[in-house]
Every structure is written in C-alpha cells, then in structure tokens.
Amino acid sequence: MRVESVRGMRDILPEEAVLWQRLEEGIRALFALYGYKEIRPPLVELAELFARGVGEATDIVHKEMYVFPDKKGQMLALRPEATASVVRAYIEHGLYAKGDLAKLYYIGPMFRYEKPQKGRQRQFHQYGVEALGSLDPALDAEVIDLAWHLMERVGLAREGLYLRLNSIGCREDRPAFREALRSYFSARKAELCGDCQRRLEENPLRILDCKEPQCQGAIAEAPKSLDYLCQKCRAHFEELLSFLQDLGLAYELDPRLVRGIDYYTRTVFELCSRELGAQDALLGGGRYDDLVELLGGPPTPGVGFAGGMERLVLVLSQHLTANPDAPDLDVYVVPIGDEGRRKALEVLARLRRAGVAADLEYVGRSLRKAMSVAARRARHALLLGPDELAQGALTLKDLASGESQTLSLAEFLADPRAFLSPLPSGEKGGGDPFPRKTG
RNA sequence: GGGAGCGUAGCUCAGCCUGGCAGAGCACCGCGCUGUGGACGCGGGGGUCGCGGGUUCAAGUCCCGUCGCUCCUCCCA
Numbered sequence: 223m224r225v226e227s228v229r230g231m232r233d234i235l236p237e238e239a240v241l242w243q244r245l246e247e248g249i250r251a252l253f254a255l256y257g258y259k260e261i262r263p264p265l266v267e268l269a270e271l272f273a274r275g276v277g278e279a280t281d282i283v284h285k286e287m288y289v290f291p292d293k294k295g296q297m298l299a300l301r302p303e304a305t306a307s308v309v310r311a312y313i314e315h316g317l318y319a320k321g322d323l324a325k326l327y328y329i330g331p332m333f334r335y336e337k338p339q340k341g342r343q344r345q346f347h348q349y350g351v352e353a354l355g356s357l358d359p360a361l362d363a364e365v366i367d368l369a370w371h372l373m374e375r376v377g378l379a380r381e382g383l384y385l386r387l388n389s390i391g392c393r394e395d396r397p398a399f400r401e402a403l404r405s406y407f408s409a410r411k412a413e414l415c416g417d418c419q420r421r422l423e424e425n426p427l428r429i430l431d432c433k434e435p436q437c438q439g440a441i442a443e444a445p446k447s448l449d450y451l452c453q454k455c456r457a458h459f460e461e462l463l464s465f466l467q468d469l470g471l472a473y474e475l476d477p478r479l480v481r482g483i484d485y486y487t488r489t490v491f492e493l494c495s496r497e498l499g500a501q502d503a504l505l506g507g508g509r510y511d512d513l514v515e516l517l518g519g520p521p522t523p524g525v526g527f528a529g530g531m532e533r534l535v536l537v538l539s540q541h542l543t544a545n546p547d548a549p550d551l552d553v554y555v556v557p558i559g560d561e562g563r564r565k566a567l568e569v570l571a572r573l574r575r576a577g578v579a580a581d582l583e584y585v586g587r588s589l590r591k592a593m594s595v596a597a598r599r600a601r602h603a604l605l606l607g608p609d610e611l612a613q614g615a616l617t618l619k620d621l622a623s624g625e626s627q628t629l630s631l632a633e634f635l636a637d638p639r640a641f642l643s644p645l646p647s648g649e650k651g652g653g654d655p656f657p658r659k660t661g
Numbered sequence: 662g663g664g665a666g667c668g669u670a671g672c673u674c675a676g677c678c679u680g681g682c683a684g685a686g687c688a689c690c691g692c693g694c695u696g697u698g699g700a701c702g703c704g705g706g707g708g709u710c711g712c713g714g715g716u717u718c719a720a721g722u723c724c725c726g727u728c729g730c731u732c733c734u735c736c737c738a
Contacts, residue, residue, distance in 0.1 A: 226711095226728095226729085229728085229729070229730095281735090281736055281737080282736085282737080285662090285736085286736080286737090303738085332738085334736090334737085334738095336735095336736065336737080337662080337735085337736090338729095338730085338731095339730090339731070339732070339733090340730095340731065340732080341738085342736085342737080342738080346738070347738090348738060349738095350738090417735095433734080433735070433736095434734095434735095481737090482736070482737060483737095492737095492738090503737065503738060504738075505738060506737080506738065527738095528738060529738060530737085530738030531738085532738080533738065534738090556697085558696060558697095559696090587690085588690095588691080589695095589696055589697060590694075590696095590697070590698075591690080591691090591698090592697090592698090593697050593698040593699095594697095594698045594699065595698085596697095596698065597698040597699060598698085598699080603697080603698080605696080605697075607696065608696090609696075617696090617697085619697070619698090621698070621699095624697095624698085626697080
C-alpha cells in the first residue's frame with residue numbers, strides 16, 4: 223500500500239515554496255527594522271509548559287495539543303503556539319538580566335489537532351513577535367503598528383483590513399469582571415448553549431466569543447470588560463488609543479474580543495481580512511503581563527502577536543500574477559554524443575563556481591527536445607558536441623535573440639559571465655511584495 | 662465534535678442521473694525536421710476510476726462502510 227501524508231500535514235511544493243521564501247524574507251526584514259531579533263525555540267516542550275502558560279482549560283491545550291510520553295515517561299508536547307516557549311527561553315537563559323527590553327521574533331511550524339480545512343492545517347506555521355520588559359502602552363501601539371505595516375508590505379490594502387481591539391484588564395480587575403459576568407449569565411442561563419453553561423463555571427469570559435445564535439442575545443447586553451478596568455488599566459488603554467490615532471491606525475472596539483488563551487491581560491487585538499471567509503483573522507495578540515512570573519521568572523510584562531503563514535500565503539497568492547515558467551537558469555548545457563556528455567559535467571562545475579546558474583540535459587532527450595527545454599528553463603543554451611570539442615570550442619546560443627556563436631572553451635570558462643547577457647529586469651513573479659535588494 | 666459537497670491519467674476535468682470496450686484538453690515521449698527552441702501535423706506511452714465490501718451475467722456508474730480533500734459550523738493564526 224502506498225504511504226501518503228498524514229491528515230492535516232501537507233507538502234509545500236517548489237512552486238509555492240518560492241512564495242513562502244519571499245514572505246519569510248520580508249517578514250524577517252521588517253521585524254529587524256523594528257529591532258526584533260530571531261529566537262528559535264524547539265518544537266517539542268514539556269506538556270506542562272503549555273498547560274500552565276496557555277491554560278489547562280483552553281481548547282488549544284485540552285482538545286488540540288499533540289501530547290505523548292518519551293521513553294522515560296515524561297509527557298511532552300508538540301508546541302501549539304510559541305509564546306510560552308519564548309517566555310520559557312527568556313527565563314531559562316536569564317535574558318531579563320540584561321536589564322533591557324527583549325524584542326524577539328520567531329517563524330516556524332506549530333501543531334494543533336484540529337479538523338483540517340483551507341487555511342487551517344494540523345501542522346501550520348506562525349510568525350510572531352514578543353516584547354518583554356515594558357508596560358509602556360507605546361509598545362502596544364508599536365506592536366500593532368508592526369502588524370499593520372507587515373500586512374501593507376505584503377500588499378494588502380488598508381481598506382481590506384480591520385483591527386479589533388479590547389482591553390480585558392489586569393489580574394486585579396479580573397475577579398470583579400468575572401463575577402459580574404457570572405451573575406449576569408447565571409440569571410440568563412436558560413438562554414445559553416450547552417458549552418456556555420459549562421463555561422459559566424470554568425471561564426465565563428469565554429462565553430463572550432461564543433458564536434451560537436442562541437447565546438447572542440445574552441452576550442449583546444453582557445457586562446463589558448472596559449467598564450471593570452482599574453485606574454491604571456483604563457489609563458493604559460486610553461493612552462494606547464491615542465497612540466493609535468497618532469499613527470493613523472483605525473480600530474474597532476470590540477467588547478466581545480477575549481481570545482482563546484488564558485495568559486492575556488489588558489490589551490487584546492486581532493487584525494482581520496475581509497477577503498477571507500470563516501478564518502478571517504490574519505494575526506492576533508495582546509499583552510501578557512503575568513506570564514513570565516507564572517512560568518517561574520521575575521515579574522515582567524510582555525506584549526506580542528502571532529500570525530498564520532498559511533492565511534498570508536492564501537491572501538497573497540490572490541494578489542500575485544506570478545509567472546512560474548520564467549527561466550531560472552543562466553545556462554542549460556546540451557551535450558551531443560558521448561564526447562559532449564563526458565565533457566559536460568566538468569564545464570558545469572566550472573560554470574557554477576563562476577556563479578553561473580547552470581544545469582545539464584540529464585534525461586537524454588533529442589537535441590530538438592533538449593533545445594526546447596533549454597528555452598523554457600534558461601537564457602542560454604550551451605552546446606557541446608564532436609564539432610566543438612574537435613577545436614576546443616563550444617556553441618553558445620542566446621535563447622531570447624536566437625543568435626549563436628562559437629567560442630573558445632578556455633576563454634569562455636575563464637570568465638563565463640562576460641559572455642552571458644544580463645538578467646532582464648523585473649523578470650520573475652510580477653508584483654513582488656518584497657522587492658529584493660539589488661547588488 | 663456537528664452538517665454538506667467532491668475523490669476518474671502528472672494537471673484540469675467529462676463519463677455516473679438511465680450499469681454494457683475508461684475518455685478529452687494540457688503536459689510528457691517519438692516522427693515529419695539525422696547537430697539547434699516555443700508553431701503546426703501525425704503517432705505513442707501512461708489508470709489498482711481513493712480504499713474495502715455488497716447488489717448484478719456485468720459496477721467508474723447503484724448500495725453500505727471507510728479514508729482523504731473542500732466548504733459551513735466550531736476553534737483559532
């Protein structure tokens with residue numbers, strides 16, 4: 223029986239991988255522009271890290287996490303998200319001891335056992351930033367600005383995006399708000415769906431983003447977290463709003479936005495696309511001022527976001543008019559006969575060491591066919607046959623102009639680039655959202 | 662977790678309703694054109710019809726199950 227890929231795990235084939243490479247390059251460049259440095263935590267952690275950090279009662283941990291024992295019986299987990307890992311590393315390596323703000327970013331695979339659908343795989347990829355060590359609302363604003371900036375760089379128009387924003391307060395405010403929700407929803411318990419009746423005990427905040435139609439009436443009139451903020455949290459949030467105004471970033475206050483991870487405090491936000499269907503959130507994040515302490519570090523505030531690569535690729539590919547057939551080689555070597563075939567590999571090796579992208583007709587097609595492949599893949603065809611080799615020469619054909627010339631093999635190999643026509647500008651994958659540096 | 666649709670050549674799909682030789686276009690290979698590319702013409706190779714079972718003289722087609730994909734719901738990135 224044929225072995226196939228596991229459900230929810232998919233291959234990114236070369237054609238699509240080009241898009242991923244460009245996205246990753248662009249994301250790294252932009253994060254660097256804001257002073258973030260890459261961190262690469264492992265994909266496997268103790269399961270306990272996520273149970274404590276993300277929250278035992280969250281769907282992510284108790285329903286969707288890949289958990290397994292290693293040979294010593296330790297419970298391990300494939301990371302379902304990266305913030306907990308980044309914070310663990312921050313504590314473990316004493317990054318706080320440097321007495322500075324730590325600005326870290328990551329890009330990599332995450333794992334959640336969910337029902338796969340478009341834009342949602344079981345192995346998926348997230349990029350994200352974490353800024354640890356400051357309570358300044360300007361930092362919240364910077365993180366949100368970075369999120370917007372990234373989407374614009376990727377080529378998404380501002381009009382197609384919207385920012386949902388809320389503040390859910392600090393741990394001092396939370397008990398009062400939670401109590402208010404509990405007593406409010408208890409009175410209307412009969413209206414709630416089964417899940418929400420359970421959430422009433424476990425975590426009444428989660429009722430707020432329930433999508434069940436029957437719950438909507440009760441949710442609409444529910445207490446709002448903004449009304450339960452302490453003085454400091456209110457001031458923090460108001461300052462954030464004014465910073466966003468200064469930056470010209472529009473937001474929609476959404477009292478129902480609470481997000482599905484327990485570590486959030488104060489600011490929570492999502493940046494969404496109007497071009498996506500059910501999975502419209504491109505990235506989400508917020509503040510987590512208690513997480514470092516919760517995981518055994520010194521009290522340290524933090525703020526960050528995470529975004530899904532798959533969804534970005536999805537939106538981005540709708541905006542691209544890529545030409546996958548554009549030649550990617552400088553030279554395609556076409557040997558003729560046995561002599562040519564024997565000389566070809568050596569010529570290839572010399573070309574590549576001179577920085578010329580080159581490949582060889584390995585399949586043994588007819589000359590006519592090989593020339594046709596050459597025209598598709600390269601800008602030059604290099605013919606090596608008995609006629610050429612007899613006089614220590616080669617035939618170089620410019621496939622755009624159709625002109626060919628006979629050159630001395632030794633002269634050509636001494637500086638092959640001098641004989642090759644330069645790359646035409648704007649050659650590949652039109653509409654590149656992340657223009658490469660030239661030179 | 663719940664609901665719906667779809668799995669046929671490398672790719673896009675027709676054929677299924679109404680059971681009777683497994684097809685088209687693109688791609689690939691050869692020839693026309695013996696050492697020179699995109700066009701054109703002619704020819705060719707390719708398929709456990711997702712998988713398993715059932716009904717039938719006969720199943721790609723009908724029935725049941727199963728796996729996968731897509732969409733909605735849910736969850737979220």
